[in-house]
Amino acid sequence: MLRSTALIAAGLATGLANPSPSQAATPAVVAGDGVLCDLTRTLSGGATDVRCLIPPGADPHHFQLTPANRRDISNSELVLINGYNLNPSLSRLDGNFELIAVGERAVPNNPNKDPHLWHSPANTGAMANVVVDALQQLPINAESKQALKRRQQNVIAILRDLDTWNRQQISTIPADHRVLVSEHMAFEFFTDRYGMRHVAMIDDYATGGTLRPSSLRAISNAVKASKTKVLFPEQFPVSKTMKRISRSTGKPIAKNLVFADGTAPGKSLIETATSNTCTVVNAQGGSCDQASAERLQQRWSAVQ
Ligand SMILES: [Zn+2]
Known part of the structure; x- marks a missing residue:
């Protein structure tokens, strides 16, 4: 009893001496269009601060960035977009951040340059790998890097099972x-x-x-x-x-x-x-x- 009280007191003291050090160090990431918002948030967990741009159900082909979107983008270290021109206004970004067209890197062989990659879970899995590689380059601690790897394995396994599940459902038609x-x-x-x-x-x-x-x-x-x-x-x-x-x-x-x-x-x-x-x-x-x-x-x- 005494020991745990002492530990809590020590934790509080550290917190007071240095207010929310982990928060200040969390890198800011912007997830642009398509399914990247959910995919990146799921993969990132608490390792990075993920801001999403295009609301679910909105049409990315015609979406125009708001001033708040532009602020999020300029405050971020990494901007992830679908690519293949899914949202034209995102392909012209310029600033002090790394911009990655996740879909283009994940699925380079795409003769029609079709941006709707995620309808194949195999593509989504390849995109998850690109997202994790990009997040691993950010200044995050070793524990967060391990957690990213664990989530990546989980996500890939679920997407593989989604692929099998899709095939089974379609075989009933x-x-x-x-x-x-x-x-x-x-x-x-x-x-x-x-x-x-x-x-x-x-x-x-x-x-x-x-x-x-x-x-x-x-x-x-x-x-x-x-x-x-x-x-x-x-x-x-x-x-x-x-x-x-x-x-x-x-x-x-x-x-x-x-x-x-x-x-x-x-x-x-x-x-x-x-x-x-x-x-x-x-x-x-x-x-x-x-x-x-x-x-x-x-x-x-x-x-x-
Ligand atoms: Zn579309």
Whole structure:
């Protein structure tokens, strides 16, 4: 009893003599776009002070930096961005920090320069390794470096299991319906990895602006030929174009969104990824195992 009181007293005295020394030494990191906010925070734990830029559910393709974002960036030692021009305003940053395009370093072989890398957990795992390598270069103590390594192993294991889980869920979809029909070219890494077909209605068949009748006909034919049961929206409210295509093909619009660019509001990377997969699987006639998705999610939130 006496001994522990003495230890507490000693701790307090140290704290008083040198107010929050560890806080002052915590390096500031900015996690830019895509899934980097959750990924970097999960990997970093308390080793660094991670500020996030683009809110979950926001569209990174058109996001403009706020003055507060610019302040966070100029106060940081490391800025992590997705790269492949996911957010154009982040590729033009200049300042006294290291800027790393995590996705470009993790997945250099990307012929279409598609920024939506995270739909393949293998890519996300490669991004986790790049993030940890960058965090290890910051001035943090040996204990924090060890903890980073431990979290990295955990995160990689969960992403590997997510990959297996995705494959199992998609195998429950009847072969004819293994297709993802969305407006934009954003799910190629997902469909390629799991042997699905992808129809990007707008990007494949239209050139922007109002849909011409000939484009609508071409899209309608492709959608019908794809044997999809539904069209998958990427945002609410659903666009007029998608409603027109739904009317002309007789294919309903799925009730749930698929998130293309990053995490959904209030959801982690794993929750968003499993919810995307379940949305596709259940709508296309498969059956998604929600309980095992929740176990993956619990493991992710327990990483520390
Ligand atoms: Zn996108």
